[in-house]
Amino acid sequence: MRRQGVTSRPRPRKPFAGLDRIICGDVLDVLAAVPRQSVHLIITSPPYNLDKDYEEHSDDLEDRAYLAWMKKVWRAAIKTLVPGGRLCINIGENKRQYISNPTYSAFIQQLVSLKMLYRGTIIWNKHSAAKHCAWGSWKSPSNPHLVPRHEYILAFSKGQWKLDGDKADSDISDKEFMSCTRSVWVFGTESKKRVGHPAPFPETLPERLIKFYSYRGHTVLDPFGGSGTVAVVAARLGRHFIHGDNSPQYCELARKRLTEAHGLFLDPRIIPVEEL
Numbered sequence: 320m321r322r323q324g325v326t327s328r329p330r331p332r333k334p335f336a337g338l339d340r341i342i343c344g345d346v347l348d349v350l351a352a353v354p355r356q357s358v359h360l361i362i363t364s365p366p367y368n369l370d371k372d373y374e375e376h377s378d379d380l381e382d383r384a385y386l387a388w389m390k391k392v393w394r395a396a397i398k399t400l401v402p403g404g405r406l407c408i409n410i411g412e413n414k415r416q417y418i419s420n421p422t423y424s425a426f427i428q429q430l431v432s433l434k435m436l437y438r439g440t441i442i443w444n445k446h447s448a449a450k451h452c453a454w455g456s457w458k459s460p461s462n463p464h465l466v467p468r469h470e471y472i473l474a475f476s477k478g479q480w481k482l483d484g485d486k487a488d489s490d491i492s493d494k495e496f497m498s499c500t501r502s503v504w505v506f507g508t509e510s511k512k513r514v515g516h517p518a519p520f521p522e523t524l525p526e527r528l529i530k531f532y533s534y535r536g537h538t539v540l541d542p543f544g545g546s547g548t549v550a551v552v553a554a555r556l557g558r559h560f561i562h563g564d565n566s567p568q569y570c571e572l573a574r575k576r577l578t579e580a581h582g583l584f585l586d587p588r589i590i591p592v593e594e595l
């Protein structure tokens with residue numbers, strides 16, 4: 320019980336046991352375990368609901384159930400952000416034609432309804448060669464289809480536009496900064512086979528976002544971390560990371576990638592979320 324007239328000093332925060340570690344668990348459990356207002360930047364690529372073959376997730380939910388789940392994830396993710404913290408979501412175009420509410424646009428509506436400030440959308444031009452030929456009505460205006468060669472990166476801030484930090488801890492060059500401010504980013508995709516995961520993004524994606532939107536020493540979270548791309552790049556750039564995924568197999572892959580990239584500097588154990 321607090322004694323009257325005695326003002327209690329704020330207790331120093333215990334360091335989060337999941338910092339710079341791989342956490343294996345469901346996204347909502349992982350996000351609930353991350354201390355509130357402790358993350359500066361979230362970079363994540365959720366399952367797109369395009370029937371990808373993930374180890375522990377059925378990627379073919381009914382549209383409304385998928386969006387309701389994602390809104391819960393965003394709500395929980397926002398709690399982990401510091402004021403001014405950034406949330407960057409990578410999402411592709413819906414592959415099926417005739418979608419009435421495209422996923423990227425639904426995400427923007429969801430995040431704005433959760434009071435996030437919309438910084439804008441980056442178009443990632445994947446610079447990739449055509450792999451399929453779903454042209455619709457061939458050489459006829461009757462019903463030609465668009466075949467996506469791009470993905471989106473949606474960027475938001477929590478509560479305020481500015482993020483606190485020391486300019487000395489900024490590590491982006493003039494050239495990189497100018498290139499990041501242009502809203503079309505051009506770089507190739509990552510090979511699923513090389514990485515051993517069904518949907519990895521290339522290291523360039525988090526590298527640009529981390530330098531553009533955070534300072535050295537900041538904490539970067541990916542609750543759908545997959546093969547560990549965000550964690551590997553964050554550690555290389557002198558940021559802390561929090562990595563979550565519900566697949567033990569992908570957590571093991573992320574552990575291997577991190578150990579190969581950063582060796583003894585990191586604690587290589589995977590923590591089950593229940594142990595946090």
Ligand SMILES: C[S@@+](CC[C@H](N)C(=O)[O-])C[C@H]1O[C@@H](n2cnc3c(N)ncnc32)[C@H](O)[C@@H]1O
Pocket residue numbers: 344345346347363364365366367373374375376516518519520521542543544545546547548549563564565566569
């Ligand atoms: C698009 S992939 C992310 C890939 C990652 N960006 C990379 O570079 O490897 C989505 C990831 O979400 C994970 N996932 C799906 N459902 C999940 C859930 N309920 N909780 C935690 N992770 C989940 C999948 O296992 C998959 O690794």
